[in-house]
Amino acid sequence: MKSSALALLGLIVGYLEFSxxxxxxxxxxxxxxxxxxIGQTVILGVLALIAFGSAVFLSYRALTWIFE
Numbered sequence: 876m877k878s879s880a881l882a883l884l885g886l887i888v889g890y891l892e893f894s895x896x897x898x899x900x901x902x903x904x905x906x907x908x909x910x911x912x913i914g915q916t917v918i919l920g921v922l923a924l925i926a927f928g929s930a931v932f933l934s935y936r937a938l939t940w941i942f943e
Contacts, residue, residue: 877935882924885931889923 881931881935882928885924885927888931889927892927893919893923
């Protein structure tokens, strides 16, 4: 349950951080045929999940260590 909540929190924070930049990062819609948009979206999603998931996980571990 905690892992699901932390993963959801990481996704929300990642979306809020990167939502303004998506228009700049993603290529034009004409590139849909080449699969560039899908590939780039997947790569950005995975990188954001790793970055923010790690931050949330490490924060949770630090707070657990402090309050125990």
